[in-house]
Amino acid sequence: MIEEEAVSLPDAATRPMTMIEAINDALHLMMARDPDVVIMGEDVGYFGGVFRATAGLQGKFGKNRVFDTPINECGIIGAAVGMAAYGLRPVPEIQFADYIYPGYDQLVSEAARLRYRSGGEFTAPITVRSPFGGGIFGGQTHSQSPEALFTHVAGLKTVIPSTPHDAKGLLIAAIEDNDPVIFFEPKRIYNGPFDGYYDRPARSWKGHAGGQVPEGYYSIPLGKARTVREGSALTVLSYGTMIHVAEAVCAEKGVDADIIDLRTLVPIDAEAVEKSVEKTGKCLVIHEATRTSGFGAELVALVQERCFYHLEAPVERVTGFDTPYPHSLEWAYFPGPVRIGEAIDRLMKD
Structure with missing residues (x-):
């Protein structure tokens, strides 16, 4: 180079x-x-x-x-x-x-x-x-x-x-x-x-x-997450489009969420995840891909392994459905305000 x-x-x-x-x-x-x-x-x-x-x-x-x-x-x-x-x-x-x-x-x-x-x-x-x-x-x-x-x-x-x-x-x-x-x-x-x-x-x-x-040259190191919004009541882990969806839902519901944009899935910034979940005690994982064997399962495992004694509620996942991509039902397939809101309500209730 x-x-x-x-x-x-x-x-x-x-x-x-x-x-x-x-x-x-x-x-x-x-x-x-x-x-x-x-x-x-x-x-x-x-x-x-x-x-x-x-x-x-x-x-x-x-x-x-x-x-x-x-x-x-x-x-x-x-x-x-x-x-x-x-x-x-x-x-x-x-x-x-x-x-x-x-x-x-x-x-x-x-x-x-x-x-x-x-x-x-x-x-x-x-x-x-x-x-x-x-x-x-x-x-x-x-x-x-x-x-x-x-x-x-x-x-x-x-x-x-x-x-x-x-x-x-x-x-x-x-x-x-x-x-x-x-x-x-x-x-x-x-x-x-x-x-x-x-x-x-x-x-x-x-x-x-x-x-x-x-303008000009700058680089962002691979493997470093970004804190989108700081909060103390709930950790949201996501990436890509779903970061904007999570922000919108948390703002509308008035949830004091710590939103972490992973940016790099591999290598993952495990320290940022651990630090956030230890602070909030609750974790919500959101991604657009299908649920079974999606990357969210790896995130849940990471939180379980590193933050178990800090958790105050089971980790929640909101994802796409385990179906072929539904053309006519695209917006129902996406994790959106209703499903994300319900998951937040369950976490905040515990």
């Missing part, structure tokens, strides 16, 4: 960006800083990506560094592994997380094991970007949340931002990392956060549908 001093965040100029704009800004910055960064995927070149995350990159950096691929996820990831072993830093885009499964074997059997298998001779500095989750009425094949499949694999890191600021800083850190990173982008908040009820901008966000993001 090209060495350069990071911009000091307190002194850096900021401007409003949506998450899409922040991701695009991070990609522009990293391609300018490091000639080994290359971008590949379906429609990422001339078209700029189906969500416009790679817009303008091919025109600026050329077709050798930003190029379209066939519709072949196994080939995309497999080629990225070879590029990484050669010394490049590929950033492949999988157009929707639902399509990542043909490339799963390359990620699990090749990318995740390359460093250990070669005794450290080779690394796999690959950042696989992919939109995930629901919220755009994409139906069963454009709305899945498969993060738990990747958190189970030793050697992979899994990152999910919830704000434009974090999306830029975490993506920069992921590209700089020498191990493979799965970077899931919650497309429901690509162009602004929502209030947790319907597909509309949150009332608390004024003007531009995004957040203030520093």
Whole structure:
């Protein structure tokens, strides 16, 4: 990597960006800083990506560094592994997380094991970007949340931002990392956060549908959670879109909640989780993915193992249902105000 001093965040100029704009800004910055960064995927070149995350990159950096691929996820990831072993830093885009499964074997059997298998001779500095989750009425094949499949694999890191600021800083850190990173982008908040009820901008966000993001280079260390809101009555553990939903529900119910945005599922900031639950004595886990074997189960186990004697009530989970993704019932499938509110009531009653 090209060495350069990071911009000091307190002194850096900021401007409003949506998450899409922040991701695009991070990609522009990293391609300018490091000639080994290359971008590949379906429609990422001339078209700029189906969500416009790679817009303008091919025109600026050329077709050798930003190029379209066939519709072949196994080939995309497999080629990225070879590029990484050669010394490049590929950033492949999988157009929707639902399509990542043909490339799963390359990620699990090749990318995740390359460093250990070669005794450290080779690394796999690959950042696989992919939109995930629901919220755009994409139906069963454009709305899945498969993060738990990747958190189970030793050697992979899994990152999910919830704000434009974090999306830029975490993506920069992921590209700089020498191990493979799965970077899931919650497309429901690509162009602004929502209030947790319907597909509309949150009332608390004024003007531009995004957040203030520093100009220039900065990175957010992988494995560090963010305290969204401090409280003493209840700990809420979540990530991605559900952070905004949790905030909205807790604010409406007037609950003094400690809301923790995990940001990185693997490596997880276990210390932040432990500190919060020890303070509040109660814990609510929220995620959009299906319940059984979802990442929430790992969070419940972590809290049980580390915080058992501080718990004043059983840990609650609010998740998606164990069903195929229901196109016509998308908003009933999401953890929303009713189900989250009921879980909060049960915890606060005990």
